[in-house]
Amino acid sequence: MDDRQLRVLLVDDDEDDYIMTRDLLSEVKNRQIALDWVSTFDDGIAAMGQNSHEVYLLDYRLGARTGLELMRESIANGCKAPMILLTGQGDHRVDLEAMKAGAADYLVKGEISALLLERSMRYAIEKKRAEAQILHMAYYDNLTNLPNRLLFQDRLSQAIVQAERYERMSAMLFLDLDNFKRINDTFGHRIGDLLLKAVADRLKESVRDSDSVARQHADILNVTVARQGGDEFTVLLSEVRKPQDVARVAQRFLDKLARPFLLDGHEVFITASIGIAIYAIDGKDFESLLKNADAAMYHAKGQGKNNYQFYKQSMNATALEKLELENDLRRALARKEFLLYYQPQIDVRTGEIVGMEALIRWQHPVRGLVSPADFIPLTEETGLIVPIGEWVLQTACKQSKAWQAAGFAPIPVSVNLSSRQFRQRVLLQTIEQAMDASGLDCRHIVLEITESVVMQEQEASRALLVELASKGLRLAMDDFGTGYSSLSNLKRFPIDAIKIDRSFVMDITTDPDDAAITKAIIAMGRSLNLNVIAEGVETEEQLAFLYQQGCHMIQGFLISRPVPMEEAAKLLAREKAGDGIGLEICRRIVKHCGGKAEVK
Numbered sequence: 001m002d003d004r005q006l007r008v009l010l011v012d013d014d015e016d017d018y019i020m021t022r023d024l025l026s027e028v029k030n031r032q033i034a035l036d037w038v039s040t041f042d043d044g045i046a047a048m049g050q051n052s053h054e055v056y057l058l059d060y061r062l063g064a065r066t067g068l069e070l071m072r073e074s075i076a077n078g079c080k081a082p083m084i085l086l087t088g089q090g091d092h093r094v095d096l097e098a099m100k101a102g103a104a105d106y107l108v109k110g111e112i113s114a115l116l117l118e119r120s121m122r123y124a125i126e127k128k129r130a131e132a133q134i135l136h137m138a139y140y141d142n143l144t145n146l147p148n149r150l151l152f153q154d155r156l157s158q159a160i161v162q163a164e165r166y167e168r169m170s171a172m173l174f175l176d177l178d179n180f181k182r183i184n185d186t187f188g189h190r191i192g193d194l195l196l197k198a199v200a201d202r203l204k205e206s207v208r209d210s211d212s213v214a215r216q217h218a219d220i221l222n223v224t225v226a227r228q229g230g231d232e233f234t235v236l237l238s239e240v241r242k243p244q245d246v247a248r249v250a251q252r253f254l255d256k257l258a259r260p261f262l263l264d265g266h267e268v269f270i271t272a273s274i275g276i277a278i279y280a281i282d283g284k285d286f287e288s289l290l291k292n293a294d295a296a297m298y299h300a301k302g303q304g305k306n307n308y309q310f311y312k313q314s315m316n317a318t319a320l321e322k323l324e325l326e327n328d329l330r331r332a333l334a335r336k337e338f339l340l341y342y343q344p345q346i347d348v349r350t351g352e353i354v355g356m357e358a359l360i361r362w363q364h365p366v367r368g369l370v371s372p373a374d375f376i377p378l379t380e381e382t383g384l385i386v387p388i389g390e391w392v393l394q395t396a397c398k399q400s401k402a403w404q405a406a407g408f409a410p411i412p413v414s415v416n417l418s419s420r421q422f423r424q425r426v427l428l429q430t431i432e433q434a435m436d437a438s439g440l441d442c443r444h445i446v447l448e449i450t451e452s453v454v455m456q457e458q459e460a461s462r463a464l465l466v467e468l469a470s471k472g473l474r475l476a477m478d479d480f481g482t483g484y485s486s487l488s489n490l491k492r493f494p495i496d497a498i499k500i501d502r503s504f505v506m507d508i509t510t511d512p513d514d515a516a517i518t519k520a521i522i523a524m525g526r527s528l529n530l531n532v533i534a535e536g537v538e539t540e541e542q543l544a545f546l547y548q549q550g551c552h553m554i555q556g557f558l559i560s561r562p563v564p565m566e567e568a569a570k571l572l573a574r575e576k577a578g579d580g581i582g583l584e585i586c587r588r589i590v591k592h593c594g595g596k597a598e599v600k
């Protein structure tokens, strides 16, 4: 006897029939039965949608509708439990139709006994269970309980349809354990089987993790891990945005498998080789994707195992390089490979250093010194800019404080904020922490934000800038002139300075348009009482032009390139000794322009 309670739902519009069924079921001796009853088609749909009964008894006549329709609709809605159709005497011939619609049985009301009803329900449940089991056996791997090749193939076909429709990528990973045979030979097949099960669990686990990580970036939404047979597993990633996301999942598999397995008292180590094929690029159907992922897996074996490889078509050289760069970048912070260089800003009227811009450099172990233009965009894309930006702020603040401690006059240090940093909620906190940790006064930090970033979401930007300014921080609009701000717009932002973009300064002495734009920017800045700093000043002619137009602050190779921290300290020492780096040039220029008074 089964002592679990059996939950049964009757859908019947006749209360007498309900009472009859209830009485019959109460006669059933060896099983506790709880009968629920609803009397309309719609209530039936709703109740069956809950999937909380083990058997449904459906009356054939339900007002204007029939039990057959209810059956079909509920099955389409995902209702799983078996259904038994109850017919009146006159509806005798619906039996075939009932079976076709998916009924487990049909009973004629007048002929039902308690015994018959109980047996019919029991058979219906058993039959359903057996069907489900057969289905499971057909689609799942017996040992690991992962989807098998057949189900994987089915999921892949679905993914292909989706990929076509939504222009997303799908990728197939083919994973083969390295030297699995040795495990079998050393420990025996039983441990071998245990290992396969444990590997299956770890693979599932790592996509569960990666799922949540990936979901944050909304890059991978759907994962199927399957066993192909032997020590081979396949993974389907659908709705992927870029190959890098696939690579990340592959790496996570390798990392997860790297931890030792404890099997029956034995500590077992295993690695895997993974081949990756991407839908449409490396194949358009299951067979060709599988073949190419398999080929890529062999390539991974050839590369010394315990690694992943893309099938060669899917990644051109630049994408691969980018991927490598991204991997290197992830480690760069921990390996202390970043440096700050400093470029002095000069007041032309006095020749004195009035600020230092901190500019990041990456000392790559193989590539050498990498310029920010080559890696900042990637850090933005991956979100790495947030921890890196934090490091920049902290380092710049500490440096500024250290210079003060060394006896130099306080020099404002400018720090560049990228767009992603600027949109991060934690920005304020990060800044405050950097200030606290270094003990630097807010007045000695200038945050540089590019004009285009500020102009993107003006209201949000303004609110943030107002908040930053209220803390006493100074703000400069970087690369000015490229973001098309209007004068009236600029007034709305609490900024201290604008920096004229290098691209204008470059041609001011040769291109009348650039000269005109630069003049206008300077005039506009001055009318708003903003400091105007020209970037990228390389020649004395440019300096003279800028000075004549009333731009007094400049930064550029003419005075100094960005230099490492020690050299920057030397520049400050020279300045302190009265031999500032810009003194001579600035004196000459001011003298040269002496006759032509500066624009007021």
Ligand code: C2E
Binding pocket: 343, 358, 359, 360, 371, 372, 373, 376, 389, 392, 416, 417, 418, 448, 478, 479, 502, 535, 536, 537, 538, 555, 556, 557, 558, 562
């Ligand atoms: P930016 O803020 O506009 O920095 C000025 C860039 O112009 C620097 O390039 C500087 O070396 C260069 N430069 C200065 N004077 C001259 C000159 O006379 N001639 C020429 N040809 N170039 C000059 P760098 O250091 O390569 O930086 C490029 C950009 O990378 C920066 O542009 C900034 O947007 C970004 N960046 C640099 N450091 C950081 C950082 O720590 N965080 C963030 N988010 N971005 C940074």
Ligand code: MG
Binding pocket: 357, 416, 448, 478
């Ligand atoms: Mg800058």
Ligand code: MG
Binding pocket: 478, 479, 499, 501, 502, 535
């Ligand atoms: Mg700039």
